[in-house]
Amino acid sequence: MTNIVLTLVLSLLVYAVSGANPSACTGSAQQCRLQRLRTVEPTRRLDSEGGRTELWEESEEEFQCAGVAAFRHTMQPNSLSLPNFHPAPMLVYIEQGEGLLGLTYPGCAETYESQTSQELSRRRSSQMAQLQGERSIRSDQHQRIHRIRRGDILAIPAGVVHWSYNDGNEELVVFAVVDLNNHDNQLDRRFKAFFLAGGEPRQEHMEGDRERMRQRRSRQQRVGFQNLFSGFSEELLAEAYNIPVNIARRLQEDDSQRGIIVRCQEEMRRMIRPDEDREEGQRWLNGLEEAGCTTRIRYNLDTQRESDFVSRQGGRVNIVNRHKLPILRFMDMSAEKGHLFPNAMYTPHWSMTDNRVVYVLRGEARVQIVDDNGNNVFDERVKRGDVFVIPQFFAVTSKAGNEGFEYVTIKTAMPIDVLANAYQMSLRDAQNLKHSRGHQSFLLSSSRSAS
Structure with missing residues (x-):
């Protein structure tokens, strides 16, 4: 009985590898x-x-x-x-x-520094030194x-x-x-x-639920370009990037x-x-x-x-x-x-x-x-x-x-x-x-x- 079960399992594995998805090896040739x-x-x-x-x-x-x-x-x-x-x-x-x-x-690493930011920092360095409690300007690194x-x-x-x-x-x-x-x-x-x-x-003007469903199916079937941040919650984004919630909301804006x-x-x-x-x-x-x-x-x-x-x-x-x-x-x-x-x-x-x-x-x-x-x-x-x-x-x-x-x-x-x-x-x-x-x-x- 054990041999029969083992044979059946092996047969299923062989089918799963070679038969269930034949396109994995031959799809390109057929196309x-x-x-x-x-x-x-x-x-x-x-x-x-x-x-x-x-x-x-x-x-x-x-x-x-x-x-x-x-x-x-x-x-x-x-x-x-x-x-x-x-x-x-x-x-x-x-x-x-x-x-x-x-x-x-x-x-x-971000090893390049914006020249514009460097010039801005140099221009304001003397002023910044005179203002106590004001944060220093960070140059734009990228x-x-x-x-x-x-x-x-x-x-x-x-x-x-x-x-x-x-x-x-x-x-x-x-x-x-x-x-x-x-x-x-x-x-x-x-x-x-x-x-x-x-x-x-996006298509803003839709007529009724049927048209809305048709538009949704059409978007699912074709390539879509949307902001991936919009799928996360505001709280998790804010915590992940250590930013205020209102800034996280800006990242998610679907403009x-x-x-x-x-x-x-x-x-x-x-x-x-x-x-x-x-x-x-x-x-x-x-x-x-x-x-x-x-x-x-x-x-x-x-x-x-x-x-x-x-x-x-x-x-x-x-x-x-x-x-x-x-x-x-x-x-x-x-x-x-x-x-x-x-x-x-x-x-x-x-x-x-x-x-x-x-x-x-x-x-x-x-x-x-x-x-x-x-x-x-x-x-x-x-x-x-x-x-x-x-x-x-x-x-x-x-x-x-x-x-x-x-x-x-x-x-x-x-x-x-x-x-x-x-x-x-x-x-x-x-x-x-x-x-x-x-x-x-x-x-x-x-x-x-x-x-």
């Missing part, structure tokens, strides 16, 4: 059985006080195949994208403008702030709080891809953002009418400027600088002298990977920016280790993608603002139009453990397969006039 690929348009637009956010639907077949989500921020001058974090890593490309980016790493500009690729790890501020004179436009399949994301494959302030504008991008007071223009000389001048830093709290998160893809492939008649390709930006080795992501000259061609090629999300920056091109059966699953003329996905191993070729073709590609690499199990090889062999092959591409000039 990439696409008969047709297409360009994907944003499906949602959130208007905020200081700009707008456009979101691509992660449930689209192409995005399900790649395991990613994508969004685009357009920030007006003197506007702030409110602090938030994501449960998965992401790469951000600066399409237009310039500004400041702040990141807050959990457990890292973690490093980065200068960002057009052409930058930014690596933001999972769980790191970040904000951005447009201190320029034109709109700041950023395009971001979030790797939902990354091992850091232990939640589901839905796009999530945890905001520390503000929130998505959703302003949205997630807000206009700033004029004083924000005088906030600390990042140490640009240090960031630009020390491209290759020592091991301590590249570790933990001080690691670099920015690389400019417009740097022509560091292009990986250059053809005088065809164009150039600049790749950022773990060698140029070491933080990417922990994120399993990389990026590529290509510029094809008018009527130049990118010969057929494919990737063994990653899915690719392509965002068209300028110009146009005819792009063809072929699957494993030799079927042409994508044959379109893509233009500025278009987004399309190239699944792993699918072959692709492109021919630029009369005005050339410029694009940026975000790549989400397959984890080494997945490669090792898929091809029944050791972890060392899987690592060699993933990293030692390098990138191969061929840029050709036009052999004939455009038809």
Whole structure:
């Protein structure tokens, strides 16, 4: 009898591991059985006080195949994208403008001090000395702030709080891809953002209980951006941060009418400027600088002298990977920016280790993608603002139009453990397969006039 019970328990365990959740091992492969690929348009637009956010639907077949989500921020001058974090890593490309980016790493010291606060302290120091009983002014300490500009690729790890501020004179436009399949994301494959302030504008006008329930279900099914502090009690927040209850109440305020991008007071223009000389001048830093709290998160893809492939008649390709930006080795992501000259061609090629999300920056091109059966699953003329996905191993070729073709590609690499199990090889062999092959591409000039 004991043997029968033991056999039954073991059978149930085997079923629970292998049968109850087959998608854990095969879900990604099943979602990439696409008969047709297409360009994907944003499906949602959130208007905020200081700009707008456009979101691509992660449930689209192409995005399900790649395991990613994508969004685009357009920030007006003197506007702030409110602090938030994501449960998965992401790469951000600066399409237009310039500004400041702040990141807050959990457990890292606040080693930078606001110059504005320093000047204020010096200016008032003599006055403060004469006033007895008055508290001294503390300078504004914070973690490093980065200068960002057009052409930058930014690596933001999972769980790191970040904000951005447009201190320029034109709109700041950023395009971001979030790797939902990354091992850091232990939640589901839905796009999530945890905001520390503000929130998505809510629908105020509803007609009856039925409409209210429908709106509630709709919000639950889609991504929502709300202040996470609003879910805590005022008393616990006040005790946790050792602040008065009225200040805790301010943290919880759901000022959703302003949205997630807000206009700033004029004083924000005088906030600390990042140490640009240090960031630009020390491209290759020592091991301590590249570790933990001080690691670099920015690389400019417009740097022509560091292009990986250059053809005088065809164009150039600049790749950022773990060698140029070491933080990417922990994120399993990389990026590529290509510029094809008018009527130049990118010969057929494919990737063994990653899915690719392509965002068209300028110009146009005819792009063809072929699957494993030799079927042409994508044959379109893509233009500025278009987004399309190239699944792993699918072959692709492109021919630029009369005005050339410029694009940026975000790549989400397959984890080494997945490669090792898929091809029944050791972890060392899987690592060699993933990293030692390098990138191969061929840029050709036009052999004939455009038809």
